[in-house]
Amino acid sequence: MKAGFALCAVALPALCAGSATAQVSIPLPQGPRSASPAQDPGAPTTIPLPGTQIPPIPNRTPVMSQLPIGPHGRPDINPYDRDIEMTVPLTFQSSSLGDVPMLLTADDRFLIESATFLRLMQPVLNEEAHAELSSRLVSLPNFGPDDLGKTGVQLTYDPSTLAVVVVEVSAEQRAIKDIFAPPREDANDVTLQPAGFSAFLNLSAIQSYLWEGDQADPPTINFDGAVRLGRFVFEGDAQLGQQFGLTGDSYKFTRNYARLVYDEPEDFRRWYLGDLDPEIRGQQSFVEMGGIGVLRQRRRFNSFRSAILQANRQLILQRESTVRFLRNGSLYREVRLQPGRYDFSSLPLIAGSNDVDIQVTDNSGAVQNLSYQQYLDPIDLDPGDYEYGAFFGPTSRTFGGAPDYSGPVAFSGFFRKAFFNRPAIGVGLQASKDVQTLTGQTQFVLPNGGRLLLDAGGSNSKTAGTGFAGGVSYEHFIDRDGLSDSFTLRADYLSPRFANLGNIDGINTTSATATGQYSRQFTMRLTATASASYLKGRGDVGDSYRVGATGFYRLDRRWTLRAGVDYAKFPSAFSRGNGVSFNIGIVFQPDYRRRAEARYESRDNLSEISYNQSGLNQLDSVGFGGVVTRDDNSARALGYATYSANRFDASVSHATFGPNLSDVADLNVTTVRVGTSLAFADGSFGVGRRINDSFMLLSPHKNLGKRSVVAGQSLAENNYISKSGVLGAAVNNFLGSYATQSVQYDVEDPPTGYDTGPGVFRVHPPYKSGYAARVGTDAFASAMGTLILAPDKPVSLIGGRVTLLDVQSTEAPKPIPFFTNSIGRFAITNLLPGRRYLVETYGPNGTIDRSFEFTVPADTDGLLNLGTVRPGTKN
DSSP, X not given: OOHHHHHHHHHOGGGXXXXXXXXXXXXXXXXXXXXXXXXXXXXXXXXXXXXXXXXOOOOOOOOOOOOOBOTTSSBOOOOSSXXXXXXXXXXXXXXXXXXXXXXXXXXXXXXXXXXHHHHHTTTTBOHHHHHHHHHHHTTOSEEOGGGGTTSSEEEEEETTTTEEEEEEEOGGGBOOEETTOOOOOOGGGOOOOOOSEEEEEEEEEEEEEETTTTBOOOOEEEEEEEEEETTEEEEEEEEEEEEEETTEEEEEEEEEEEEEEEEEGGGTEEEEEEEEOOOOOTTOOOOOEEEEEEEEOHHHHOTTOOOBOOSOOEEEESXXXXXXXXXTTEEEEEEEEOSEEEEOTTOBOOBEEEEEEEEEEETTOOEEEEEEEEEEOOSSSOTTOEEEEEEEEEBOOOSSSSOOOOSOEEEEEEEEEOOSSSOOEEEEEEEESSEEEEEEEEEEEOTTSEEEEEEEEEEEETTTEEEEEEEEEEEEEEEETTEEEEEEEEEEEEOTTOOBTTBTTOOOSEEEEEEEEEEEEOSSSEEEEEEEEEEEEOTTOOOEXXXXXXXXXXXXXXXXXXXXXXXXXXXXXXXXXXEEEEEEEEEEOSSSSEEEEEEEETTTTEEEEEEEEOOOSSTTEEEEEEEEEEOSSOXXXXXXXXXXXXXXXXXXXXXXXXXXXXXXXXXXXXXXXEEEEEEEETTEEEEESOOSSEEEEEEEOGGGTTOOEEEEEETTTTEEEEEOBTTBSEEEEEEOTTSOEEEEEEESSOOTTOOOOSSEEEEOOOTTOEEEEEEOOSOOEEEEEXXXXXXXXXXXXXXXXXXXXXXXXXXXXXXEEEEOOTTSEEEEEEEOTTXXXXXXXXXXXXXXXXXXXXXXXXXXXXXXXXXXXXXTOBO
């Protein structure tokens, strides 16, 4: 049987109906036979169909350090004659699954908490295996390895690493692992939820001054912000400034937009009410609308998804193997995989036809080759995904300024769907009483790695009549062992009377356009691009065309050289740009913040030199730059700088103009901008820098006094975004929506022993949300000491619990774990000042062996040193 058929039977059962069997065996080179296929290097590698029963394979014995047999007839994993409670990592294939509570008994057994173990094993086991394991352990609060029986899961305890090791999970019991999936955002990783009510307002003032005319117009004040209540967001943008019109200038308040937004991220859908910003596709046109709208788009809520193939493609390995994935003849990735089920449907593909080869080499040296063809048909969507948008309301006929919905009521909408093995489609409709436009899109993936896109539209206008628009494009991508070429060709036609919402009268000065571009990556350093375009005018508008080529050469990590040449012909009104032109430039970019460029273009005799150094979103960060430009008729120079303070950010720029470089300072304009933000979330308030999306307010607990909290990595290294103080909480202004992020924090000079928490919050912000976090706790104190039985006999490696005394049972907090190290030292955290605690240590079989009491002083600054403590004492 051929390898291609084997993969077909595994990955595409729907296409191989009638030919698939329960499992497909591929003969490999013969060798000495043995009783077990898993031990026989010459045995065929078997790839069963998903969901079929797999014959059991012998369990592998892990390589563990040999331990002497103790007095109880077991390996001596506990050298102490008492039970020890521990929290240890649970590991599988050298990866930690998480921490699990464990009891190391005096008779050399280890017992694991069932509930935590089952939760941590969910990513390892498939649903059936996890259900079977749960049924076995449901009646056992704690279990040992013997209780697992024939579940297919084996455990051992490694004293050298203090870890419980999952020794074996049968391949048929393992959960399917997606080899190429992007990192998943674990909802359990989130440690802080957004505020029920939050709001922010950005304010910025801009003032310009013309030095030669001693002229300063009134400043422009910009307002924008959002209010979030539950899942509803009201957002708006406005300005107060000078307005220029035919009837004169005026200084007034202008609304840019105001709308209500409601998100349904679980369905990738967003609703709008108010000023709309309609999205369009294909031959549709944009027009300002007010009313109601809905948009379903996966990328808005998961921006890290790449164009991948989602289908039922699985690989089942019975032995540890090296797997090589080759895409169009080029190695994409080589991975070492343990026995188990693997999903490779997320293998990133390029637009067009893809030849995929999979080479499997198991640990016996046997090699298996699988191959298949698949084309990727992305219409800006993941295969199998769809999107739609619908917007309804009156249209605005103004250009700039506040929207004025005096135009006709209109509808604008689209629907697009990408399929697995059929061409993607898209349809759109825009309609009002004056004009109706119907559009459509589809594309065909060609066997040579190309893609053909068809785009068309028809219209009916009250004033222009009927019209047509059509477009066709061809794209070709070539993957050359790490290098790539791309070719794009597009042609469009507009009939004289094609109309849409943005062009009701069907005024089309261009009848046809054609563009083409070819890019080739010669080496990792040298890339070249050739392009051409042609526009055919209509009526008195003449034709124009342009053809050119540009090359980029990377001299080293910091320097890049660019050079190009082109020929252009424009209508007579733009004849100045006709003819041959060349350009050259050099770029210096030592890091992502700094960039300098010098360039020259012969068409306009243009010379320019520029430098930019970006600021950071950190306290006291400075950015600056400048540009000097000269051509035949003028010279310009601009310098600017930005500054980020704790509660505001500011920028200043100065521009000069003149007929040439010697007179470049004939006209001078200076502009200053200052911006700040006011933020509120669940009772917490702070003033900070501009907020673009979501934010967090961090404030100190009252027992920290006047100590400041900072949002950022380190107070000592001055590496932080903002700092709390008189104007409220520290403001982290840089959170984005629908992506799990870390918010780090620090406390200024905390008391010794004060528990400030983990130093980081994990959040998954919804759209324009706010968080309120109070750093510190009432239970901030810590105690330390040494537990001894006699002056020279420390109570070493013993566990126990710490219980708060003198409280009602309904309000008693959960006991705090207690343990000592090898010399009897202990440390206890999260203690309440002014309260009394009881410490109890465990004896054999979980009995209470010893105890002592202590009181935390009410005026403690954080750390209580108990010194030497003997059981039975009261401090």
